[in-house]
Amino acid sequence: TAAHCIGSRTYRVYLGKHNLKNNNEAGSIAISPARIFVHPNWDSYRILNDIALIKLSSPVKLSDTIKPACLPNSGEVLPHGAPCYVTGWGRISTGGPLADILQQALLPVVGHSTCSRSDWWGSLVTTNMICAGGDGLLSSCNGDSGGPLNCQNSDGSWDVHGVVSFGSSMGCNYPKKPSVFTRVSAYMSWINNVMTSN
Template sequence: MLSVQVTSNARKIVDIHAQCTGISIDTFLNCGNTTACGTQFYPPHTAPTGATSRIVGGREAVPHSWPWMVLLRFRTSTLSCGGTLIRTCTDELVVVTAAQCVEGTLAADWQIDVGVHSRSANEVNQKAYQVSEIHVHENFSASYLLSDIAILRLSTPVQENTDVTPICVTSLPIEDFYGKNCVVTGWGVTMENGALADKLKEVYKPILPNSECLTNIGGAFNPDHMTCAGYLEGGKGACQGDQGGPLACFNSQGKYDLIGIVSWGFGCAREGFPAVYANVHKYLDWIASHAST
């Protein structure tokens, strides 16, 4: 099982911010989502439906069935966070991740691995890229994990192949996904204080209405910045090492949309506490103006 925990980022150096380019949301979505995005060469496991879905969480993903998933390494670490490839209006692939992962760090300290399923294997289409720029949301709060989003530009163009393609960015508000089973992926620990997973894991979770998030999480949940997903009985979620990874939903066009970024939770998939994600739709303007700088 994947499972999320609130973590504090102790690596404090300096924030790096992009300048706004004036690209509209519609322009950005038209460029990034009309070219190939959100589809896979290797079909994933069938998404669970109805009441049986609660027993499916936490399985190994079909290798390379989530080709937008990337692994972030800080200096010599084997895993620091997850991230997601999206396409810009200049046909560049950039990485969307959580601000808590990279805030206060230097671009030169990061490596992005694409085409990875097993962290211990050297896979056919696996490739490492250096980060050239880090763009942290200017309103990010490490204390409250508000605006927990960042964009990483890479030093060389990402080569797309069967194992490496971007996800689409949602154009719909989170309310359109309430009750839908969406997927979270990552290599994070499989239980609280456990070991990191070697192979990519996936878990399907329902998107909960903001009212339920507030009832179960309390004042730490901010509906202007966040969404939540999960089962109130616990047991399925995201955890240490999964921060920055995608919450993805299947859309009506037969593609996957990025709707959330793994941010925080109380422990790892604890009963009564759904996991919290940065709400991507709330940041479309910021993504549009910073991804194509």
């Protein structure tokens, strides 16, 4: 998930959720976290290293509705225009209501050289981030934070390349202000270290 989603409250992790309004949804379970690991270099002022790991308190039985996500190779950078999908229960429009049913949007990757241009995100975006979208039509929005940017491999499998981090205060789907994600492939050694030592 995103580091900026983690505070002092008590959390529950829901797996297999589709409709948030349905409290006893078939195929979904809730598990309490055993421990939460926020990246040691998380910088909330500059929104750097916006990533955290949640260790579940019990093993999970995989099913039709619960499957593990695949992660990219360390250092892998997607080309400009690569088709990826963001999913979440965040606002369905700027200032609009939150979604009950899981939403998805196709967001093409915006290469770092474009995204870091002064009329786009400028120096706010680092190479440890992924930009996607920016057409002014589709984007992630408030409430999508911590959710995945899934991109399909040539063999048909999907990797979580990004974690929803931030967007524009001028509006969720503002032109030249694509959704910004933490680039998962930049953190694979940290992820693997935390998982093996815990």
